[in-house]
Amino acid sequence: MDGIGRREQGLLYARGTYGHKPKVPVDADRLYEAAHKVMSPKAWGYVAGSAGRNRTDKANQAAFERYPIVPRMLRDVSKRPMGVSLFGVDYASPLLFAPIGVLEMAHPEAESAVAKASRELDIPMVLSTQGSTPMETVAKALGPTKFWYQLYWSNVDALAKSLVQRAEAAGAKVLVVTLDTHAMGWRCMDLDEGFLPFALGQGIAQYTSDPVFLQLAAARVSSGKGSAAPPQRPTLSALWGLASIVGHYPGKWIDKLFSPLPQAAVHSFLDVFPCPHLTWKDLAKLREWTSLPIVLKGIQCAEDARTALEHGVDGIGVSNHGGRQVDGGIAALDSLEEISREVGGKVPIIFDSGIRNGADVFKALALGADAVLIGRPWLFGLAIDGAQGARDVMARIAAELDLTMGLAGVAGVREINRECVRIPKA
Ligand SMILES: Cc1cc2nc3c(=O)[nH]c(=O)nc-3n(C[C@H](O)[C@H](O)[C@H](O)COP(=O)(O)O)c2cc1C
Ligand SMILES: O=C(O)C(=O)c1ccccc1
Numbered sequence: 491m492d493g494i495g496r497r498e499q500g501l502l503y504a505r506g507t508y509g510h511k512p513k514v515p516v517d518a519d520r521l522y523e524a525a526h527k528v529m530s531p532k533a534w535g536y537v538a539g540s541a542g543r544n545r546t547d548k549a550n551q552a553a554f555e556r557y558p559i560v561p562r563m564l565r566d567v568s569k570r571p572m573g574v575s576l577f578g579v580d581y582a583s584p585l586l587f588a589p590i591g592v593l594e595m596a597h598p599e600a601e602s603a604v605a606k607a608s609r610e611l612d613i614p615m616v617l618s619t620q621g622s623t624p625m626e627t628v629a630k631a632l633g634p635t636k637f638w639y640q641l642y643w644s645n646v647d648a649l650a651k652s653l654v655q656r657a658e659a660a661g662a663k664v665l666v667v668t669l670d671t672h673a674m675g676w677r678c679m680d681l682d683e684g685f686l687p688f689a690l691g692q693g694i695a696q697y698t699s700d701p702v703f704l705q706l707a708a709a710r711v712s713s714g715k716g717s718a719a720p721p722q723r724p725t726l727s728a729l730w731g732l733a734s735i736v737g738h739y740p741g742k743w744i745d746k747l748f749s750p751l752p753q754a755a756v757h758s759f760l761d762v763f764p765c766p767h768l769t770w771k772d773l774a775k776l777r778e779w780t781s782l783p784i785v786l787k788g789i790q791c792a793e794d795a796r797t798a799l800e801h802g803v804d805g806i807g808v809s810n811h812g813g814r815q816v817d818g819g820i821a822a823l824d825s826l827e828e829i830s831r832e833v834g835g836k837v838p839i840i841f842d843s844g845i846r847n848g849a850d851v852f853k854a855l856a857l858g859a860d861a862v863l864i865g866r867p868w869l870f871g872l873a874i875d876g877a878q879g880a881r882d883v884m885a886r887i888a889a890e891l892d893l894t895m896g897l898a899g900v901a902g903v904r905e906i907n908r909e910c911v912r913i914p915k916a
Pocket of ligand 2: 591620671673674675812814
């Protein structure tokens with residue numbers, strides 16, 4: 491990854507010289523516009539939308555303006571290593587693909603496209619519990635490339651345990667537990683469209699590939715509870731029950747035969763997802779289920795960070811889910827500034843929410859993040875140009891980070907610290 495700045499910059503200038511403009515725009519605002527053009531109103535509403543009036547999303551991005559970079563001169567910056575070590579493992583850069591669910595909405599190749607980009611750049615994916623592709627399939631596509639797993643803790647512990655253990659068996663290096671989404675936020679664009687991807691059977695592939703989930707779905711069918719299948723389609727219920735009992739999700743072909751999609755799976759997902767009763771005490775269970783390092787994603791204040799440390803977590807994920815959960819919430823970068831002082835380097839901090847380019851990454855690292863999750867930008871790239879688009883966006887963020895380090899007088903990612911930015915007076 492070292493030296494990627496000059497390589498990517500050189501490539502773009504060279505292509506431009508011969509009249510080839512990039513399909514995926516480099517500029518963050520134009521990237522957003524280009525993705526908007528290629529996506530359906532429903533898909534766009536889901537991925538670009540945030541909670542309520544989008545105030546937290548706007549605050550996330552605006553916060554980066556409050557911490558200007560202070561470039562320093564005449565320091566030897568000819569070498570700028572990008573590598574970091576997290577939880578005892580070396581990574582080529584401090585960047586990761588954020589966990590993003592329902593990727594099939596952005597591109598039909600979904601995770602397999604992102605896996606291609608991840609492999610090519612050696613930037614790990616964080617696989618989502620709301621994925622469109624079973625984690626084992628993605629792990630296989632990734633080959634030797636490292637990946638992490640993101641858990642949505644189901645209200646059925648046996649299912650949460652099964653997901654975690656599958657992830658560990660598939661080779662995940664870290665478990666990221668997302669705490670801020672025990673229920674869907676108030677998403678106005680989706681509500682206006684009446685659109686919930688999960689209700690259409692999208693983004694539930696980790697569930698429909700899980701033996702515990704299949705048993706729950708089968709039990710639902712055999713008990714005749716609720717609308718296991720729409721009344722006008724009795725055969726679907728029978729087929730689903732049969733398929734579930736033999737432990738084989740008929741997914742793709744049954745999806746093609748019937749519309750709407752297998753209702754038992756959808757209803758079972760809606761049953762098991764919400765988990766508002768979780769408390770700090772529940773974290774102890776995770777330790778029994780897995781030996782993976784545990785990162786809590788969604789921490790937004792110093793006090794919660796302190797409590798997390800008291801509960802022995804391995805990493806803090808400072809995030810507000812891209813503003814998709816609470817409207818009018820604190821900007822994630824402001825949370826980071828406060829939390830990193832509290833954590834004081836005791837455990838790694840993984841930051842996301844609002845990063846749009848390499849300079850933003852630099853600022854987040856300066857304010858105490860050890861690594862960052864990039865969210866919507868690569869998703870937009872994926873929508874525009876599949877694997878190549880996701881790759882281009884991530885490579886450019888890495889390239890801009892490299893150049894920003896050099897031009898700010900910093901000789902590598904490990905040298906970025908608070909002195910690199912001006913912190914506003916309280
Ligand atoms: C369409 C979409 C789906 C997401 N799905 C998940 C998910 O399944 N699990 C999760 O932990 N976070 C999910 N996130 C949140 C991201 O991991 C990340 O926190 C967020 O995108 C950061 O905000 P940003 O994209 O504005 O930078 C999702 C975000 C988007 C935009
Ligand atoms: O859309 C999201 O941001 C998301 O992560 C999610 C996942 C499952 C249910 C609700 C929201």
